[in-house]
Amino acid sequence: MDAAYSLFSQRGFLDVNTIDIAEEAGISHGALFLHFSTRDDLVNAVISKFGEEIAKRTHHLSESRSSLRGILEAHLDCIRENEFFYSRLLRDIHSLPKNAGLQLTCILSAVSHHIFLAAQREIENGNIKPVASDLLFNTWIGLLHHYLMNRELFVVSGSVVERHGNNLIDHFMKLVTLKK
Amino acid sequence: MDAAYSLFSQRGFLDVNTIDIAEEAGISHGALFLHFSTRDDLVNAVISKFGEEIAKRTHHLSESRSSLRGILEAHLDCIRENEFFYSRLLRDIHSLPKNAGLQLTCILSAVSHHIFLAAQREIENGNIKPVASDLLFNTWIGLLHHYLMNRELFVVSGSVVERHGNNLIDHFMKLVTLKK
Amino acid sequence: MDAAYSLFSQRGFLDVNTIDIAEEAGISHGALFLHFSTRDDLVNAVISKFGEEIAKRTHHLSESRSSLRGILEAHLDCIRENEFFYSRLLRDIHSLPKNAGLQLTCILSAVSHHIFLAAQREIENGNIKPVASDLLFNTWIGLLHHYLMNRELFVVSGSVVERHGNNLIDHFMKLVTLKK
Amino acid sequence: MDAAYSLFSQRGFLDVNTIDIAEEAGISHGALFLHFSTRDDLVNAVISKFGEEIAKRTHHLSESRSSLRGILEAHLDCIRENEFFYSRLLRDIHSLPKNAGLQLTCILSAVSHHIFLAAQREIENGNIKPVASDLLFNTWIGLLHHYLMNRELFVVSGSVVERHGNNLIDHFMKLVTLKK
DNA sequence: TATGAATGAGTATTCATTCAT
DNA sequence: GATGAATGAATACTCATTCAT
Secondary structure (H helix, E strand, O other): OHHHHHHHHHHOOOOOOHHHHHHHHOOOHHHHHHHOOOHHHHHHHHHHHHHHHHHHHHHHHHHOOOOHHHHHHHHHHHHHOOHHHHHHHHHHHHHOOHHHHHHHHHHHHHHHHHHHHHHHHHHHOOOEOOOOHHHHHHHHHHHHHHHHHOHHHHOOOOOHHHHHHHHHHHHHHHHHEOOO | OHHHHHHHHHHOOOOOOHHHHHHHHOOOHHHHHHHOOOHHHHHHHHHHHHHHHHHHHHHHHHHOOOOHHHHHHHHHHHHHOOHHHHHHHHHHHHHOOHHHHHHHHHHHHHHHHHHHHHHHHHHHOOOEOOOOHHHHHHHHHHHHHHHHHOHHHHOOOOOHHHHHHHHHHHHHHHHHEOOO | OHHHHHHHHHHOOOOOOHHHHHHHHOOOHHHHHHHOOOHHHHHHHHHHHHHHHHHHHHHHHHHOOOOHHHHHHHHHHHHHOOHHHHHHHHHHHHHOOHHHHHHHHHHHHHHHHHHHHHHHHHHHOOOEOOOOHHHHHHHHHHHHHHHHHOHHHOOOOOOHHHHHHHHHHHHHHHHHEOOO | OHHHHHHHHHHOOOOOOHHHHHHHHOOOHHHHHHHOOOHHHHHHHHHHHHHHHHHHHHHHHHHOOOOHHHHHHHHHHHHHOOHHHHHHHHHHHHHOOHHHHHHHHHHHHHHHHHHHHHHHHHHHOOOEOOOOHHHHHHHHHHHHHHHHHOHHHHOOOOOHHHHHHHHHHHHHHHHHEOOO
């Protein structure tokens, strides 16, 4: 799974075949199918593992923050470690087995939950505009994913989160903040 | 090209092979390659044609509008007719020949140009917040593309633009508008 | 036929398709098959025409010469004008329709006939060694064809006959001449 | 490789496709490409193996002979076992991957080396005419290859070397020998 | 449990030949 | 007669999956 994770991160899900994965893992081609009965099974397993890690981190990091800005910072922190894998996942998600889509939805649900709560609090406190929670969430996700999926538009190489993360949060907060 | 356009719209670019396209077009498999010397050529041709149409419509529709809201409405009007094709293009763009990416960039450039101009005017008039133009544009594109690419999250079937277009514009305008 | 002759001379018989020939001839692809019902027919026609020209030249040129050296000089003169086509023919002869082989045999028969006569005369006169006529002929043909078929071993570009013809004749005559 | 060698020997390199080779080898079509990544790879491998065998035999057989006649006899002995394959190679060499031409050049170089040495000795001893070594070599190769490539002119079926080898050597020696 | 050779269905592409206009 | 779009069989190559050892 580590081998697959690494190759998927580098080359995407579509351009990596089972032979390459087996080779990277240092096992025989046939042995791969003893652990995962189909390629899709392997893909699902890798994505699920990734999903669980993200979920755990999301839960852990969000706990200590209550402001919307804090939640967004936590969100970026969650992504940071798996940024390349996550970007590949976003790009290829619609060509992957159904389960992959569910996993992604799950991950996003968790994030949305925290954003919803924080947003509601801030709205009640009169800090941010009273906008529909789902639109607020989708604006953030759309913006962030746009940067992640089209990374070559925004960085020559390296991390998009590192390079643009704070700008994105600042910008987003500026949009939603209620000027007094 | 119509056959390919139709199949690509329905099933995406990756799941449609040249046999299916030929069959849909009512010609033999071999005949396909008299018109387009490779599959990539065909893909490029279909996307280029789409790009030109969009460009023409964008130019035409944006002309008569000057407000930011007007431009966004025009943008949605441009997409409306090719919404399914456009959504598939967004999903698969990173697996398509290089030219496809250039076409998409071109299309977005034209849109961004109009949004930039309108936004600048509105900022000068004190109607909207003074935010960086590129972030403003990417926020809109990110939001819209998020809805288009993940359409099954937002509509059971049918048009996302039809169902959510106005909401998206209202929401976006609400975010950027300067409350007085 | 001129178009085909030209293309065959340049690129060989195997790498030229009927579309290229039609294009070179300035007619439509379909029209080609009004004149020649199959590609093989065309190939045969081109080779036959070439064969007739060579035969005529061979006959004409050999007439005035009686010495073996004179005949060999005449032989090279015959080839000179069609050297590239002839070389391609030698290379590809075994992949061409049966008739092509017969034509080539015909051409060689004519040459062999003149060489036989001259050789016999010279043997009777005690000028050259009394060797079997067919071996004498095949030695000359083998040597000449070896140079023509493998031209890149012997010239950078241009005519092999021009560059090496006289040497080949001198060498061959040296071999067969009876030292006194 | 044995299957390919056999089919190439019988039908030439151009008329044998990968399906036929796989079938002859008793494996599936796809399996062929596990062993050789392209058809050209297979062709190269078969020719290279043949080249090595010939080289080894050439070296071995030439060692014990010092006379020009001995070398020519050794040369024919080398070819004898692979006569059909070698003849096909000569016929098709100009349509084969570049490597094949290099292999053939290699094989001929080795032969030419031995012939050069023997010829020089015999010239010094006054046994044969003082002719240019390369022309001497090319005369022999041209003659021999002419018989091998056009085998149907010289034998109904079976081995050309067997049927005509000694005659060719006798004839060639007669040509080059210095009558005293 | 592991191996790795083999499978076999699939895919893009080529090209001589046909035929309605 | 001429056109040129269409045919359709052929060909090299890919890859997830299987299975005898």
